[in-house]
Amino acid sequence: MKSILKVFFWVSVYLVLTLAPLLVLKTGQVPPGSGFWWDFSMALAFAGMAMMGVQFVLTARFQRASAPFGIDIIYYFHRFLAVLAVALIFAHFLIIRIDNVDALGVLNPLQAPWFMTAGRIALGLFALLIITSLWRKPLRIHYDGWRLMHILLAGTAFLLALVHIEGVGYYIEAPAKRWLWTGYTVFWLLLIVYLRLIKPWQMRRRPYKVVGLTQERGNSWTLALEPDGHAGMTFKPGQFAWLTLRASPWQVREHPFSISSSAERHDRIEFTIKELGDFTRTIKNTEIGEVAYLDGPFGVFSVDRYPNAPGFVFIAGGVGTAPIVSMLRTLADRNDQRPLWFICGNNNWQDVIFSEELESLKGRLNLNLVHVLKEPPADWQGESGYITSEMLQKILPANAEKYEYFMCGPKPMTDAAQLGLKARQVPLKQIHFELFDMV
Amino acid sequence: MREQWARRIAFLTGLLILLLAIIFSISQNPEGSSGTGTNLKQPPSTGDVEAVNLDPQRVEAGRQVYRQQACARCHSIAGEGNENSPLDGVGSRREADELQDWIIGADSLQGVLPDRAFNQKQAHKGIPADDLDALVIYMQSLHTGLPGTGVEQRPSTGNVEVADLDSQRVDAGRQIYHQQACERCHSIDGEGNESNPLDGVGGRREADELQDWITGADNLQGMIPERAFTLKQVNKELPADDLDTLVIYMQSLHPELHSASTQQSPSTGNVEAVDLDPQRVDVGRQIYHQQACERCHSIDGEGNENNPLDGVGGRREADELQDWITGADNLQGMIPERAFTLKQVNKELPADDLDTLVIYMQSLQPQDSGDKGAGGGGLK
Numbered sequence: 141m142k143s144i145l146k147v148f149f150w151v152s153v154y155l156v157l158t159l160a161p162l163l164v165l166k167t168g169q170v171p172p173g174s175g176f177w178w179d180f181s182m183a184l185a186f187a188g189m190a191m192m193g194v195q196f197v198l199t200a201r202f203q204r205a206s207a208p209f210g211i212d213i214i215y216y217f218h219r220f221l222a223v224l225a226v227a228l229i230f231a232h233f234l235i236i237r238i239d240n241v242d243a244l245g246v247l248n249p250l251q252a253p254w255f256m257t258a259g260r261i262a263l264g265l266f267a268l269l270i271i272t273s274l275w276r277k278p279l280r281i282h283y284d285g286w287r288l289m290h291i292l293l294a295g296t297a298f299l300l301a302l303v304h305i306e307g308v309g310y311y312i313e314a315p316a317k318r319w320l321w322t323g324y325t326v327f328w329l330l331l332i333v334y335l336r337l338i339k340p341w342q343m344r345r346r347p348y349k350v351v352g353l354t355q356e357r358g359n360s361w362t363l364a365l366e367p368d369g370h371a372g373m374t375f376k377p378g379q380f381a382w383l384t385l386r387a388s389p390w391q392v393r394e395h396p397f398s399i400s401s402s403a404e405r406h407d408r409i410e411f412t413i414k415e416l417g418d419f420t421r422t423i424k425n426t427e428i429g430e431v432a433y434l435d436g437p438f439g440v441f442s443v444d445r446y447p448n449a450p451g452f453v454f455i456a457g458g459v460g461t462a463p464i465v466s467m468l469r470t471l472a473d474r475n476d477q478r479p480l481w482f483i484c485g486n487n488n489w490q491d492v493i494f495s496e497e498l499e500s501l502k503g504r505l506n507l508n509l510v511h512v513l514k515e516p517p518a519d520w521q522g523e524s525g526y527i528t529s530e531m532l533q534k535i536l537p538a539n540a541e542k543y544e545y546f547m548c549g550p551k552p553m554t555d556a557a558q559l560g561l562k563a564r565q566v567p568l569k570q571i572h573f574e575l576f577d578m579v
Numbered sequence: 580m581r582e583q584w585a586r587r588i589a590f591l592t593g594l595l596i597l598l599l600a601i602i603f604s605i606s607q608n609p610e611g612s613s614g615t616g617t618n619l620k621q622p623p624s625t626g627d628v629e630a631v632n633l634d635p636q637r638v639e640a641g642r643q644v645y646r647q648q649a650c651a652r653c654h655s656i657a658g659e660g661n662e663n664s665p666l667d668g669v670g671s672r673r674e675a676d677e678l679q680d681w682i683i684g685a686d687s688l689q690g691v692l693p694d695r696a697f698n699q700k701q702a703h704k705g706i707p708a709d710d711l712d713a714l715v716i717y718m719q720s721l722h723t724g725l726p727g728t729g730v731e732q733r734p735s736t737g738n739v740e741v742a743d744l745d746s747q748r749v750d751a752g753r754q755i756y757h758q759q760a761c762e763r764c765h766s767i768d769g770e771g772n773e774s775n776p777l778d779g780v781g782g783r784r785e786a787d788e789l790q791d792w793i794t795g796a797d798n799l800q801g802m803i804p805e806r807a808f809t810l811k812q813v814n815k816e817l818p819a820d821d822l823d824t825l826v827i828y829m830q831s832l833h834p835e836l837h838s839a840s841t842q843q844s845p846s847t848g849n850v851e852a853v854d855l856d857p858q859r860v861d862v863g864r865q866i867y868h869q870q871a872c873e874r875c876h877s878i879d880g881e882g883n884e885n886n887p888l889d890g891v892g893g894r895r896e897a898d899e900l901q902d903w904i905t906g907a908d909n910l911q912g913m914i915p916e917r918a919f920t921l922k923q924v925n926k927e928l929p930a931d932d933l934d935t936l937v938i939y940m941q942s943l944q945p946q947d948s949g950d951k952g953a954g955g956g957g958l959k
Contacts, residue, residue: 151588158592162599168608173608174661183600191592210581217585224593242660245649253702256649308652309695440581510848575582 146208153205157194160320161186164412167316181235188228189305191221192266192298193324193345194418198334200380201435206242210440212312212575222273226266226328229301233263255307282418284393291392295332340389343433350430351408353423358491360414360459361423364409365432373437376444377403377470377494378463378546380574383401383411383435385426389433396573398461398548399437402469403444409434412493414459441546441574443467449544451479453525453536455557457549458486461493463574464548480505481543484510485527489520510535527553532560539563547573609773633720641717644710648703653696656721668758670719677816678718679711744831752828755805756822759814764807767832776914781830783894789829790822802886804915855942863939866932870925875918878943879912900940901933 141200164185173179198218206214215393236243249257269290276286302325324412348431352364363383366372373381382394394452401410415421441463443452454464461484486492489511498509523531537543545561547554554573561571645651651660656667673681680688684700692700706714756762762771767778784792790801795811803811814822867873873882878889895903902910906922914922925933 154588155592155595157598159595162596162603165603173604176604176608178661179604179607180600181601184596187596187600191596196603209585213581213585216582217589220585220589221592224589228596240651240660242646242651242907245652246647251647253649309699571580 143208150205150208151501154194157197158187160191161317164316164320170484175239177235177239181232181239184228185232185305188225188232189298189301190227190324191228192294192301193328195222195225195294196328196331200331201438204475207440208437210439210574213440217576219273221439221521222270226270229263229266232257253307253537255304258307262297262300263306265293265300269293269297273393283395284419287392291336298328319415326558336390337391339435341386343384343389343435346433346435348372348409348432350426350428350432352410353426353428355424356412356493357495358458358486358493359412360493362407362410362412363423363426363432364401364410366409368431368434372406372409373434374406375399375403375437376410376439376442377467378442379413379437379439379474380463381409381411381438383436384435385423385430394433394435396438397399398463398466400466400469402466402473404470412462412465414460439574441572442547443471443546446544449478451481451537451543453481453540453545455483455545455547455549455554456485457527457553459493460492460550461550462550464546465497467546468498468501468505468507475504477506479537480507481510481535481537482507483510483512483527483532483557485549486514488513488515489517526556528556529560529563532557533563536560536564541566541570543570545571548569563573601758607788632848633716637713637716638708638720639712641720644714645705648706648714653699665760665763666718666721668721670722672758673718673816675715675719678715682706682711682714682718691815693806693809725900744827748824749831751825752824752831755817755825756828759817759825764810774911777829777832781833784829786826786830789826793822793825795831802915803913855938858936859935860942863935863937865941866928866936867939870928870936875921888940888943890943892941892943893945895940897937897941900937904933904936904940920949 165183165186181355183386185500191498195218198214198221201211209535245256246252247260249260252260272281272286272293273290276283281289302321305321330441346367347368350363351366354362354364356362356522375381378398380396380398382396384391384394387393397411397413399409400412401408413420413423415423443449446452446494452467454467464482464484468480471480484492484498491494492498492511501507502509510523512525512527513520515524516524523535525531540561541564543566545566547557627657645656650666653661655662655665658665669678679685682700683706684692684697688700703711756767760779764772764775766773766776768777776831780789790796793811794814795803795808799811802809810831814825817825840929864917867878872888875883875886877884877887880887901907904922905925905928906914906919910922911919925936928936
């Protein structure tokens with residue numbers, strides 16, 4: 141119940157922040173009407189800008205505000221809203237363009253008023269922002285470069301749009317509105333200062349040291365870190381953190397990874413990382429003793445959020461095993477004897493990460509381990525092929541609808557698994573997964 | 580599950596935004612006032628006396644400059660552009676040099692124009708002289724028809740009974756009323772912006788008061804909303820004769836002649852005062868003090884002399900008085916916001932007390948020559 145209240149509270153905060161400009165439009169001295177479409181267009185633009193402003197807050201990774209939802213969903217929401225906000229801002233432009241083209245004046249920036257030019261550039265940058273984010277991969281934009289570009293583009297576009305609002309000056313003359321926009325601007329400035337200066341500085345004061353690098357099966361590496369001169373972080377098993385290696389925290393070159401070690405061990409934190417992209421391919425070059433920085437923990441993908449569950453079912457594919465192993469190790473350290481199922485999908489036996497440790501965990505936990513191999517060896521007795529809905533019907537326990545489900549893996553796999561769970565009447569709210577790879 | 584909620588909340592946000600934006604635009608552009616724009620939709624007639632002398636090429640060049648400078652961001656011509664400040668007919672309202680002053684925001688206009696407008700116009704000082712000239716010529720071409728041609732004949736409500744008002748001047752005044760675009764903020768017979776109806780104003784105010792209200796005289800500062808006050812300053816530029824004529828038109832708007840739009844005429848005589856029960860007047864005075872009305876008002880120089888109530892009983896009907904005491908909705912925007920808010924308190928008065936307070940107000944009849952004397956006397 142308490143968490144529902146928290147959800148309600150933060151959603152309300154979000155709605156107030158977004159709608160405030162529209163709510164105060166009618167306060168104070170309002171200029172007389174300028175025609176329905178004109179006023180409608182202005183209102184849309186104010187709303188679009190407020191939404192844009194909230195975008196900065198959403199991705200600021202405030203732990204308290206994101207905890208009830210999971211930071212992954214906040215990023216998902218961020219992406220959704222961005223499209224909506226930019227659509228509103230474009231509608232603002234298009235309505236004036238169609239209804240009142242003369243009001244736009246000349247395009248030539250040498251002749252046009254500066255604030256109109258500012259508005260035009262902002263419009264272009266917002267469009268660029270959306271395009272580079274929705275299609276980063278097809279456009280072959282490097283993740284680190286994209287992040288830096290994203291921050292700069294968003295900041296510049298937003299600032300120029302504010303300049304445009306200030307220069308045009310409609311509806312912001314009344315003190316309430318002036319205060320609102322000044323307040324927003326100051327708030328956003330402080331947010332940028334906090335995010336880009338203060339927070340990295342705090343991270344820098346809590347460095348970690350690389351104490352181990354182990355090659356795992358399936359082209360993966362386990363990186364072990366120890367806190368250097370502080371107590372480390374307390375996390376829930378299954379959570380993740382942003383990792384910075386070979387860069388200062390100010391350089392925004394961090395990458396999110398699942399923690400794979402037990403939450404009962406604070407002195408040592410491990411990440412299991414598969415070689416997939418530009419950054420992950422360099423993990424193997426990490427040297428013992430190197431400095432690392434962490435921002436976290438984040439995420440709601442954890443058994444600790446469901447302390448009263450009668451048991452858990454884990455479904456993972458490939459490196460998706462990492463957060464599951466963290467949960468299994470933690471439950472073992474706590475000597476938790478609730479029934480557990482782990483359906484573990486891989487291409488072939490050699491690629492099964494932690495296969496030996498999973499076997500030994502069976503001795504410490506009430507664990508039913510089911511391996512599913514796409515390319516099984518000749519003498520394989522277990523399940524083979526892809527994890528399918530039909531396969532789940534066979535594996536799942538009789539009272540499947542009572543358990544909590546954690547899924548982590550490629551989308552076709554989780555989609556198929558979801559179908560299987562639906563067939564067994566497992567309520568949607570008992571199925572949990574981390575959304576990743578959104579950009 | 581969580582994505583569904585995220586999508587729902589995003590969708591809800593979008594809906595709320597659209598809804599609020601539509602509500603805002605509709606409330607900004609009620610049926611009555613949007614008529615203003617459409618009335619002006621007819622193309623600016625160029626065929627009259629002064630306009631004949633304008634070189635069509637220069638007019639065209641001026642139109643280009645108008646477009647280049649994006650004047651339509653704040654102005655409209657024939658309903659195109661921001662209908663806040665229509666320029667239709669500006670050529671017959673202002674001389675060439677005045678037009679230029681208004682375009683570039685000459686120093687003489689500081690305080691006359693809203694600050695923002697004034698500041699924005701400063702940028703136009705950079706327009707090349709030749710372009711500015713062309714722009715002025717274009718403005719001159721925006722000529723209203725000659726008196727009697729531009730506006731359709733409306734059912735004349737004014738001239739029957741007010742025998743001493745010259746019906747020709749009333750008509751001329753009506754022309755000026757439209758020329759000055761008074762209907763942007765006012766309505767007559769439901770035509771124009773109905774937040775400030777003028778129906779019956781001729782029965783409520785004396786000629787000199789009317790003139791003060793038209794031009795935004797200094798004594799009205801603080802009494803009416805700042806924006807209204809600023810806008811009214813424009814009328815100070817009207818030629819004396821035109822102003823006179825406009826006042827006559829206002830006088831013609833006599834409540835007795837407007838059976839439809841206004842209720843009973845606020846009779847200015849003190850006949851009614853005779854009927855007032857002196858006991859209730861006394862109780863009303865107590866309520867007046869109990870509600871601390873003297874915080875904002877004065878009677879006989881006692882209290883806040885910003886807003887003297889002397890003679891108010893001769894100026895307003897009982898129901899009007901009640902509206903003013905309680906800050907009825909129709910006064911929103913007409914009186915300063917703070918005053919409006921403070922008055923809301925009186926809505927909590929028991930009906931009987933409110934009645935009694937109204938009776939006390941009715942007892943405040945003008946002493947001899949109307950309320951002006953009483954108000955003026957209080958100030959000295």
